[in-house]
Amino acid sequence: MSFPLLTATAALPAIGAIATAAVPAARRTAAKWTALLFSLGTLVLAGVVFARFEPGGDRYQLTESHAWIKDFGVRYELGVDGIGVALLGLTALLIPFVILAGWHDADPDGKTSSRWRPTQGFFALILMVEAMVILSFEATDVFLFYILFEAMLIPMYFLIGGFGDRAHSGTEENAAAQRSYAAVKFLLYNLAGGLIMLAAVIGLYVVAGSFSLSEIAAARADGTLEMASSTEKWLFLGFFFAFAVKAPLWPLHTWLPNAMGEATTPVAVLITAVVDKVGTFAMLRFCLQLFPEASKWATPVIIVLALVSIIYGALLAVGQRDIKRLIAYASISHFGFIVLGIFAMTSQGQSGATLYMVNHGISTAALMLVAGFLITRRGSRLIADYGGVQKVAPVLAGTFLIGGLATLSLPGLAPFVSEFLVLVGAFSAYPAAGVVATVGIVLAALYVLVLYQRTMTGPVEESVRAMPDLRVRELAVALPLIALLVFLGVFPKPVTEIVNPAVQHTMQDVQKKDPQPEVEAAK
Numbered sequence: 426m427s428f429p430l431l432t433a434t435a436a437l438p439a440i441g442a443i444a445t446a447a448v449p450a451a452r453r454t455a456a457k458w459t460a461l462l463f464s465l466g467t468l469v470l471a472g473v474v475f476a477r478f479e480p481g482g483d484r485y486q487l488t489e490s491h492a493w494i495k496d497f498g499v500r501y502e503l504g505v506d507g508i509g510v511a512l513l514g515l516t517a518l519l520i521p522f523v524i525l526a527g528w529h530d531a532d533p534d535g536k537t538s539s540r541w542r543p544t545q546g547f548f549a550l551i552l553m554v555e556a557m558v559i560l561s562f563e564a565t566d567v568f569l570f571y572i573l574f575e576a577m578l579i580p581m582y583f584l585i586g587g588f589g590d591r592a593h594s595g596t597e598e599n600a601a602a603q604r605s606y607a608a609v610k611f612l613l614y615n616l617a618g619g620l621i622m623l624a625a626v627i628g629l630y631v632v633a634g635s636f637s638l639s640e641i642a643a644a645r646a647d648g649t650l651e652m653a654s655s656t657e658k659w660l661f662l663g664f665f666f667a668f669a670v671k672a673p674l675w676p677l678h679t680w681l682p683n684a685m686g687e688a689t690t691p692v693a694v695l696i697t698a699v700v701d702k703v704g705t706f707a708m709l710r711f712c713l714q715l716f717p718e719a720s721k722w723a724t725p726v727i728i729v730l731a732l733v734s735i736i737y738g739a740l741l742a743v744g745q746r747d748i749k750r751l752i753a754y755a756s757i758s759h760f761g762f763i764v765l766g767i768f769a770m771t772s773q774g775q776s777g778a779t780l781y782m783v784n785h786g787i788s789t790a791a792l793m794l795v796a797g798f799l800i801t802r803r804g805s806r807l808i809a810d811y812g813g814v815q816k817v818a819p820v821l822a823g824t825f826l827i828g829g830l831a832t833l834s835l836p837g838l839a840p841f842v843s844e845f846l847v848l849v850g851a852f853s854a855y856p857a858a859g860v861v862a863t864v865g866i867v868l869a870a871l872y873v874l875v876l877y878q879r880t881m882t883g884p885v886e887e888s889v890r891a892m893p894d895l896r897v898r899e900l901a902v903a904l905p906l907i908a909l910l911v912f913l914g915v916f917p918k919p920v921t922e923i924v925n926p927a928v929q930h931t932m933q934d935v936q937k938k939d940p941q942p943e944v945e946a947a948k
Contacts, residue, residue, distance in 0.1 A: 429489050430477065431503040434470040434513070435560040438463055438520070442552035446545050453544040457528060460548035464521045467555065471517035478510050480923050484930050485565060485639065493569070499636055502566040507927035508779050509562045511920055512706055515786045516562070516699050520555045524548060526794045526902045527691035531588055547588050550580040554695060561703050567711070568636040571626050574667070574703065575619045581700060582612045584692045585684050600687075607683035614680040618670035625663025629715070632656060642714055642934070654718065661719035665712055665727075671704030674764055675734040678757050685753040686806070690797025693749060697756045697793075698786040705763045705782055709775065709931055713767075717935040720768070727768045732861045734761030739868035743875070747806045748796050751876060752789065755832060758865055759785050765862055766847035770935060774850020775928045776921060781843035783920055784831075784913060788840050791906040792828030795821065798899050799880070802892050808876065813885030818894040822881045824903040829877055831910045833869040839913035853940045 441463025448456040478486055485504030493501045505513065531547035557577040564570040586608030589600055626636075633641045633650055644650035652660075670677045681701075685693040713720050738758030745751035759781070766778030799814065799821060800806050815822035831838040834845075844866070852859035895903060913920065932938070 430470070430474060431487050431489055431505065431563045434467060434474060434517070435556050435563065437467045437470060437556075438552040438559070439556035441467075442549040442556065445552060446549040448545050450543065450545065453532065456545040456548055457524070460552055461521060461524050463552060464517075464524055464555070467559075468517045468521060471514050471559075474505065474510060475514055475923075478505065478507070478923065480507060480926050484927070488565075493566075497568075497636075498630070498634070499568045500566050501569060502637060502639075503560075503563040504565045504639075505563055506710075506930065507923040507925070508706065508709055509927075511779060511783050511924055512702055513559055513562045515702070515783050516555060516558050519694065519698055519786060519790050520551065522790060522794065522902050522906065523551060523691040523694055525898060526694070526797060527551075527689060528898060530689045530691060547584070550584050551691070551695065553580045554584070554700065558699055558703060562706060565638040566636050567626055567629060567638060567641075567715075570707070570711070571619070571622060574622070574671075574707070575616070577700060577703075578612055578615050578619075581692075581696070582608050584695070585611055585688045588689050588692065589687050603683075604687045607680075607687035610680045611684045614670050614677065618667035618677070621663050622667035625660045625667075628656070628660050628663070632660070638711070638714065645715075657716050657719040658722060661712060661716035661723065664716070665708065665723070668704040668707045668712065669730075671707075672701060672760050672764065673704070673757060674730055674760065675737055675757065676730075678734065678738075681757060682750045682753040685756075686747060686750045690749070690793060690800065693753075693797075694790045694793050697753070698790045701756075701760065702782050702786065705760065705767065705778070708764070708767050709779070713931050714934045720935055721770070724768045724770065728765060728855060728858050731761045731765040731768065732858055734758060734764070735862055735865035736761075736868070739865045739872065742872040743868060745872075746808055748800065748808055748876070748880070749793070749806050751808075751872060752793050752796065752832075755869065755872065756785070756789060758869065759789075759832075762844060762847050762862065762865070765851055765858065769847070769850040769854045769858075770932070771850035771854050771940070772925070772928050772932055773846045773853065775931060776925055777843045777846025777848075777850055779924045779928065780917060780920055781840070781847060784839040784843045784910075787906055787909050787913070788828060788831035788838070791903065791910060792825070792832055794906070795825045795828055795903050798895060798903075799825065803889060808879050811880035811886060811889060812883045813881070814889055814892065815881040816885050817889060817892050820894045820900070821892075824895065824907055825881065826877055827907050827910065829873040831914075833873045834866065837911070837914045839910045839917070841914060842917045 445456050445460045484506050488504040491501045493499045531544045554577055557573050561573040586604050589604035635641055673681050684696055735758050738754045742751050742754035763778045763781045766774040831840050834840040848859055
């Protein structure tokens with residue numbers, strides 16, 4: 426029997442969560458190091474998955490399959506394609522930085538009782554989220570995926586509601602109320618989507634007689650499973666609604682700015698750079714593969730929703746006064762690009778969307794974490810409370826600028842490649858959609874450069890005059906992320922060569938081919 430590598434990759438952070446929670450309450454530093462070491466071990470295992478994955482091999486590799494709930498045909502089935510491998514690697518990569526960035530975020534601060542900010546619980550919850558997200562990228566049983574899709578809400582709820590941002594401008598009572606509101610809103614929105622998805626999962630089992638993704642796809646391909654058009658459309662809508670909430674796609678996005686604004690900065694990164702990727706990933710793995718005809722039927726409406734997300738998110742980001750909420754609305758705009766790439770139904774669009782998920786995770790983590798270091802120093806999230814920071818903390822300002830330039834997809838940085846591919850895919854299939862999406866790029870330049878100008882340039886505000894520059898721990902967070910943005914900006918091949926074969930399988934699922942150019946290239 427071969428070593429269950431995928432199970433081990435998800436089990437290690439789960440074991441780490443238990444070990445971290447078991448550290449005695451007085452030994453906070455030991456708990457932090459325990460969490461960090463387990464996250465680094467998970468990163469090593471993710472590297473082994475990368476090394477053993479063969480881009481030109483079977484669609485799903487490193488597979489595991491065991492009976493789980495026999496009476497209902499539920500199996501513990503795992504397998505990764507190129508898209509799953511890329512996102513698994515992103516998750517394992519970001520968690521050590523999240524832990525390092527939040528090193529002191531759950532320490533007692535003298536304002537709240539230490540029992541409400543247990544360090545062990547904070548880092549244990551982060552590792553538990555990592556375990557569930559990684560397993561969701563590996564699950565090829567629909568019911569298993571659904572369990573993970575819903576279960577990850579529980580630790581996220583406690584991370585948002587129990588460990589809030591200390592830079593809140595109001596009283597502690599008001600801050601606690603805002604955290605509670607954001608956590609409940611996050612939970613209710615995602616539970617509503619999950620309940621609708623549960624009905625669709627049950628309906629799929631009634632129609633197909635199986636929860637196995639590979640069995641259902643094979644039965645559809647060889648004609649032994651025929652699904653009525655109306656049934657397929659309803660099931661697709663049930664799945665897509667849940668994924669659109671998680672993504673988040675307009676108009677189901679309103680929980681995100683509240684959650685990111687009230688959570689600690691590392692948890693905000695966990696939300697938008699890791700957890701939300703499960704939604705867009707699932708659109709590729711489940712919606713397009715299980716319901717190809719319904720996916721094509723819904724494409725015009727979904728593209729409109731994606732375009733609204735792009736423009737709406739960018740416009741609201743332009744008008745924000747709160748740094749963290751600005752980044753949240755920018756993420757809504759970016760997720761619109763990802764959904765546009767997926768449903769453009771072209772290989773360039775879907776490759777770009779997958780690459781966008783990876784690059785957005787890295788760029789948002791870089792920008793948000795450096796913004797968190799800035800906010801921690803000043804104690805305020807308001808843009809108006811800053812000015813002239815680059816004169817007193819040039820390294821902080823420089824890393825903040827690079828993170829911002831990556832967010833607006835500057836050529837030479839990683840997000841440019843993915844955004845370019847998405848736009849090429851959109852233009853080739855839906856030229857008007859490509860034109861509208863391009864407006865989002867212009868608006869991105871506006872909100873990023875205005876943010877930098879108002880916080881980093883100009884006269885030095887008295888409140889930031891004594892602001893220290895990045896410390897060693899903070900540099901250990903920011904510099905590797907910046908280096909990755911540059912590396913993948915000039916050499917994206919390590920990701921694209923893994924992703925492209927999986928995209929071709931998805932294109933075959935929906936029986937789509939790339940549009941032929943109207944003018945042939947000269948020979």
